[in-house]
Amino acid sequence: MHPSGIDDLGSQYGAEYFERYGRGPYSYETTAPYRHGEPLWERYFGQIADLIASELAPRTVLDAGCAIGFLVEALRKRDIEAWGLDVSEFAIEHVPESIRDFCFRRSVTDDLERDYDLIVCLEVLEHLPGELAAPTVANLCRHADQVLFSASPDGFRDPTHLNVQPTHYWVELFARYGFFRNIDVDASVAAPQAIHLARANRTPVSIAADYERWHWRMLSELRDLREARQVGAEAVVRAEHAEEKAKLLRRQLEEREASALESEIDLRGLRRLVRKQKTDVADLRRKLHEREAAAGRVELELIARDRVLAELADREAAREAAARRVEAEMAAIQRKRLFRYTAWPRRVYASLLYGAGGVRPAEQAPDDPPPEQAPEELPPREQLIRHWLEHPVAGQAV
Numbered sequence: 506m507h508p509s510g511i512d513d514l515g516s517q518y519g520a521e522y523f524e525r526y527g528r529g530p531y532s533y534e535t536t537a538p539y540r541h542g543e544p545l546w547e548r549y550f551g552q553i554a555d556l557i558a559s560e561l562a563p564r565t566v567l568d569a570g571c572a573i574g575f576l577v578e579a580l581r582k583r584d585i586e587a588w589g590l591d592v593s594e595f596a597i598e599h600v601p602e603s604i605r606d607f608c609f610r611r612s613v614t615d616d617l618e619r620d621y622d623l624i625v626c627l628e629v630l631e632h633l634p635g636e637l638a639a640p641t642v643a644n645l646c647r648h649a650d651q652v653l654f655s656a657s658p659d660g661f662r663d664p665t666h667l668n669v670q671p672t673h674y675w676v677e678l679f680a681r682y683g684f685f686r687n688i689d690v691d692a693s694v695a696a697p698q699a700i701h702l703a704r705a706n707r708t709p710v711s712i713a714a715d716y717e718r719w720h721w722r723m724l725s726e727l728r729d730l731r732e733a734r735q736v737g738a739e740a741v742v743r744a745e746h747a748e749e750k751a752k753l754l755r756r757q758l759e760e761r762e763a764s765a766l767e768s769e770i771d772l773r774g775l776r777r778l779v780r781k782q783k784t785d786v787a788d789l790r791r792k793l794h795e796r797e798a799a800a801g802r803v804e805l806e807l808i809a810r811d812r813v814l815a816e817l818a819d820r821e822a823a824r825e826a827a828a829r830r831v832e833a834e835m836a837a838i839q840r841k842r843l844f845r846y847t848a849w850p851r852r853v854y855a856s857l858l859y860g861a862g863g864v865r866p867a868e869q870a871p872d873d874p875p876p877e878q879a880p881e882e883l884p885p886r887e888q889l890i891r892h893w894l895e896h897p898v899a900g901q902a903v
Contacts (some may be wrong), residue, residue, distance in 0.1 A: 509847075517665055518593035523572070539870055545695070546575055550692045551627075554579035560690050561651065561701070563622030564659035569613045569645065570629035574600040583743070614641050617648040624649040627695055630675070631656045635668045640680055647703070653692060672698045685712070689717040689855055783796035 523539050529704060537545040557563065564586060568576045571589025578708060580587035580771040581604060589604075600608045602616050609701040614637055624645050630638060645652055657663075660834045676686060692699040698793055 519595045520590075522593075522665065540599070541573065541575070541578075547579075550575040551580045553627075554583055554585075554858065556692065556694050557623065557625070557653065558583045558585060560840070561653070562625055563651075565621045566623045566625060567617070567621040567649070569624055569626040570599075572596045572609055574608045576603050576625060581607070604897070614644065617643060620648045622649065623651050623653060625653045627653070627655045627699065628657060631660065631669050633668060638668055638670075638675075639681075641679045642664045646684055647677065651687075651701065651703040652684060652706055653699065653701055654698040655692070657696075658698055672700065676700070676702075683707075685715075688715055688722075696847065720868050 507689065537543050541545060541547075557566065557580065566580055566587040568574075568580075568589040571577055572593070574589055577587045577589040578601060587607065589600075590613070591608070592610065594610055597608055597610045613626065614633070626645060628643055628896045633641060648826075654675065656675055657666060657669060659669065659745040660666050661669055679685070679702050682704070684705050685705050685707055687701040687703050690701040692701050697823050833858055
C-alpha cells in the first residue's frame with residue numbers, strides 16, 4: 506500500500522518519459538538510451554560514485570529519486586551501503602535483479618524510515634509543486650547530516666518540471682534547516698549546478714569567512730580563466746594567421762602542382778619527340794651506313810679504274826717512248842746519204858706492200874679508202890722502212 510497520491514504522481518514517469526526526458530542533465534544533449542549497459546550512463550554514475558567515495562566517504566547512502574538504480578549499483582560496487590527510492594513504478598521495475606532488494610517505490614515527500622550518512626537528490630525536487638519544496642527539503646535534512654543536491658535552474662522544456670528555480674533558491678531552503686554549502690567539494694561532476702550541503706552550526710562570522718575564502722578562490726579561478734582566454738584568443742589569432750598562411754601555401758602548392766602537371770605533359774611530349782628523333786637518327790645512321798658501304802664500293806671501283814688507267818697510261822707512255830725511238834732511228838736513217846739515194850729499199854717496201862710484182866692492184870681506185878684490216882705485224886726493220894716510205898723526206902723522188 507503506497508502513500509496517498511504516489512500513484513497519480515508516479516504515473517507521469519513511464520516508458521515514454523524516460524525515453525524523452527529521463528536522461529538527467531544530458532536530457533537534451535544525447536540520444537543514448539537510458540538503460541543499464543549503456544557506456545555513457547555507466548561512466549556518468551561511476552564518476553559520481555567515485556566523488557562520493559573519495560570526497561565524502563559515507564558508510565550509508567540514500568539515492569532519493571534513484572530511477573532504475575544506476576547510482577545505487579555503482580556505490581555498492583564500491584562497498585558503500587546504498588539504497589534508492591523512486592516514485593516511478595516503471596523505473597523500479599527496471600532496476601537490475603542484483604540490487605532489486607535495495608530500491609523501493611516511494612516519494613521523497615514521504616517520511617523516511619531511517620537516517621543515512623548522505624542523501625543524494627539529483628534533478629528531483631523541480632518535479633514537485635512549489636508548495637512541497639520546503640517540506641521535502643526539511644524531510645531530507647531530518648534524516649542525514651549531508652546532502653548532495655542539484656535541481657535544474659533552466660529546464661523549462663520538460664513538462665514535468667513544476668518548480669524550476671535558480672540554485673540560490675534551494676540554498677536558502679537548506680539554510681533554514683542548518684545546511685550550508687561545502688565550498689571545498691566540487692560536485693560539478695554530477696551537474697554544473699550540483700552542490701554539497703552539510704549540517705553545521707554556523708555563525709555569521711564563519712559564513713562570511715567561508716564566503717570570502719570561496720570568493721577569493723573564484724576570483725583566482727576567474728583570473729586564470731581570463732588569462733587562459735587571453736592566451737586562447739592569441740592562439741586563435743595565431744591559428745588564423747597560420748590558417749591564412751596555410752591557405753596561401755595550399756594555393757602555391759596547387760599552382761606548383763598545376764605547373765608540375767604542365768611540365769609533366771611537356772616532358773611527355775619531349776619524350777615522344779626524343780623517341781621520334783632517336784628513330785630518325787637511327788634511320789639516318791642506317792642510310793649513312795648504306796651510303797658509306799656504297800661509297801666504299803665506288804671507291805674500290807675507282808681504285809680498280811685508277812689501276813687500269815695507270816696501266817693504260819704506262820702503256821701509252823711506253824708506246825710514245827717507242828715512237829720517239831722509232832722517229833729518232835728514222836731520222837737517223839733519213840740523214841744517211843746511202844738510204845736517201847738508193848731506190849731498192851722502196852722497191853722492197855713496194856714488194857712488201859703490194860706483193861712480189863710491186864705493182865698496185867688496178868681494180869682499186871686510188872681515191873677509194875683501203876678496206877680496214879688488221880694492222881700487219883712486221884719486224885722492226887721492215888716497220889722502219891714502211892714508215893720511211895709513207896713519210897718521204899721533202900724533195901725525195903720515188
